[in-house]
Amino acid sequence: MTEAVKDPPPGMVERRGAGLWVSHAIMMFGVLIVFFPIWLAFVASTVTQPEITNPPMPLWPGDQFLVNYGKALGSGVNVPVATMLVNSMIMAIGIAVGKIVISLLSAFAIVYFRFPGKMVFFWLIFLTLMLPVEVRIVPTYEVIAGFGMLNSYGGLILPLIASATATFLFRQFYMTVPDELAEAARVDGASPMRFFIDVLFPMSRTNIAALFVILFIYGWNQYLWPLLITTDPSMNTIVMGIKQMFPSGDDIADWPVIMATSILAMIPPVIVVISMQKLFVRGLVDSEK
Amino acid sequence: MATVDLKAVKKRFGSTEVIHGVSTSIADGEFIVIVGPSGCGKSTLLRMVAGLESVSEGEVSIGGKRVNELEPMDRDIAMVFQNYALYPHMSVRQNMGYGLKIAKLPKAEIDRKVDDAAKLLQLEPYLDRRPRDLSGGQRQRVAMGRAIVRQPKVFLFDEPLSNLDAKLRVQMRLEIRDLQNRLGITALYVTHDQVEAMTMADRMIVMNAGRAEQIGTPLEVYERPQTLFAAQFIGSPSMNVLDGVAADGSLSIGDSSLPLHSRLSGPVTVGIRPEHVIPDAEGPLAMTVQMGEPLGANTLLHGRMAGRSDAFTVSLAGVHHAVAGETLRFGVDPANLPFFDPKTGQRIEAEA
Ligand SMILES: Nc1ncnc2c1ncn2[C@@H]1O[C@H](COP(=O)(O)OP(=O)(O)OP(=O)(O)O)[C@@H](O)[C@H]1O
Numbered sequence A: 001m002t003e004a005v006k007d008p009p010p011g012m013v014e015r016r017g018a019g020l021w022v023s024h025a026i027m028m029f030g031v032l033i034v035f036f037p038i039w040l041a042f043v044a045s046t047v048t049q050p051e052i053t054n055p056p057m058p059l060w061p062g063d064q065f066l067v068n069y070g071k072a073l074g075s076g077v078n079v080p081v082a083t084m085l086v087n088s089m090i091m092a093i094g095i096a097v098g099k100i101v102i103s104l105l106s107a108f109a110i111v112y113f114r115f116p117g118k119m120v121f122f123w124l125i126f127l128t129l130m131l132p133v134e135v136r137i138v139p140t141y142e143v144i145a146g147f148g149m150l151n152s153y154g155g156l157i158l159p160l161i162a163s164a165t166a167t168f169l170f171r172q173f174y175m176t177v178p179d180e181l182a183e184a185a186r187v188d189g190a191s192p193m194r195f196f197i198d199v200l201f202p203m204s205r206t207n208i209a210a211l212f213v214i215l216f217i218y219g220w221n222q223y224l225w226p227l228l229i230t231t232d233p234s235m236n237t238i239v240m241g242i243k244q245m246f247p248s249g250d251d252i253a254d255w256p257v258i259m260a261t262s263i264l265a266m267i268p269p270v271i272v273v274i275s276m277q278k279l280f281v282r283g284l285v286d287s288e289k
Numbered sequence B: 001m002a003t004v005d006l007k008a009v010k011k012r013f014g015s016t017e018v019i020h021g022v023s024t025s026i027a028d029g030e031f032i033v034i035v036g037p038s039g040c041g042k043s044t045l046l047r048m049v050a051g052l053e054s055v056s057e058g059e060v061s062i063g064g065k066r067v068n069e070l071e072p073m074d075r076d077i078a079m080v081f082q083n084y085a086l087y088p089h090m091s092v093r094q095n096m097g098y099g100l101k102i103a104k105l106p107k108a109e110i111d112r113k114v115d116d117a118a119k120l121l122q123l124e125p126y127l128d129r130r131p132r133d134l135s136g137g138q139r140q141r142v143a144m145g146r147a148i149v150r151q152p153k154v155f156l157f158d159e160p161l162s163n164l165d166a167k168l169r170v171q172m173r174l175e176i177r178d179l180q181n182r183l184g185i186t187a188l189y190v191t192h193d194q195v196e197a198m199t200m201a202d203r204m205i206v207m208n209a210g211r212a213e214q215i216g217t218p219l220e221v222y223e224r225p226q227t228l229f230a231a232q233f234i235g236s237p238s239m240n241v242l243d244g245v246a247a248d249g250s251l252s253i254g255d256s257s258l259p260l261h262s263r264l265s266g267p268v269t270v271g272i273r274p275e276h277v278i279p280d281a282e283g284p285l286a287m288t289v290q291m292g293e294p295l296g297a298n299t300l301l302h303g304r305m306a307g308r309s310d311a312f313t314v315s316l317a318g319v320h321h322a323v324a325g326e327t328l329r330f331g332v333d334p335a336n337l338p339f340f341d342p343k344t345g346q347r348i349e350a351e352a
């Protein structure tokens, strides 16, 4: 399918030659605009502090790459970036996996079981779609503090782990799975959980992959919540950690290290997107029934 | 291999009753076809035997044992669904062996049974394919294979052939029948296609609106329909019905009158099969032909009874060149005409 898009018949390319060049030029221009700040950040992460602060700013990488990145990873400003990367990784994976597991199971319950108040629960879940983290942040903080989960991975992950969106998505997917499949499994002697594990789960794997990418990035980019509950620098996540690197008083910001940190913060999401791209696209495009 | 008994089985969805009490006994190894129009409750009845639908009232027993409360897997049944319901992400081999895997059979034994079934169904070349890479007929076979590897006591089929093209349907019909014969497994087969019912059934259950109208062999139902519904549902083209009044050894239908061999009296409905019409220039009945349908071996003539509005169809052997507007006179053999009560639709046994 993607092949067909990539390789239009040669005749077509020839005929639309001019149009093709124009559209490519526009796309490249767009990419350049988006890419330029990232390039500047990269350049800034490979030069010395004075080179950045004295205009004009350099446009080509310097020779401080290893020095700056070594400093960022090893010591950072408050805490080594390596620690923050690990924290972010744990939080993002925890949130993504947790959200997927919980929403798979709750969608399974909503679609395949009859229990009292089923619709009430469904609508309750649906309603929470309208309540983002920021709206409920004060009571959530209260609860997490009460459980003594400040400065812990549990505190970082748990409040963000339920997902109405993902539940809704899996519900929609399960509704398209023919009822006969569940009945065939029942005749084959599969318990409901067995049916879930052996049939529904493998059938949802492209959806799961697509969702994992989206949720990983969502988790990775969390800012407000980690800022609120991690007072201990060793629990900082990288996205909020960058902010913490800016000096509060008259100290001088260590721009090369901050920029190196920013670049490092971008790498894991990029790796996740690229490595899951195939499954991701397939999950969005077809449901493979 | 087992008997299946239904005792006044009823099904309610909420407060609406959709099966109004069906009773029958199915012998070991019998092939029973449940036939009826869409929505009459065939699937519901079958699913109650399968255990996919609870029984609201009455009793279902398999092999003499009440199974109302048992889960499908504990009933020793296997079911073939209309859309096959194959697990899309499993290979043919895994699909067929899934039930055995759940039953925790050793791997070697599962493989052996799947191989046997695959051989029986000529599925060997496809064992490693996914269902989506198979044709409709092959998927159908896989669904059959999944049913037979478990060596159930009862096979349940819910319109298994309705997604296949006409030619394949005829072939699969024979294959299913042959397979069931060889394995000797009792089978319940749901279809809305009366030809399928006629050709496959040892006995059939003609259902209408949640009731079993008649239970009997295909020929019994064809020759001695117990209700007007069964009479019209079985047979193609369907039976003509005419309202008439019987008195003094004759039946008057409009202006025409038929001699009767029985002592009926009062208003009755008579059924005349299109293929039982005998063309006869002196015959007591007449129709105005509106349209001819040459089928090769026989010709269908559609029209109306002369001087009346009742539609009437006759089937004549061979080729006839009918002209629209032509009048066809014919007679019938009064000896085996079925009569029905116009109000209840029940057969009236005509004592001679
Ligand atoms: N879950 C349900 N809830 C309410 N009514 C139902 C349910 N399932 C079936 N019915 C009703 O029961 C009746 C019989 O349905 P059933 O599926 O058994 O028909 P069928 O004879 O198999 O028809 P078809 O040939 O179209 O498959 C229908 O009127 C249907 O609307």
Ligand SMILES: [Mg+2]
Residues within 6 Å of the ligand: B042, B043, B044, B158
């Ligand atoms: Mg049905």
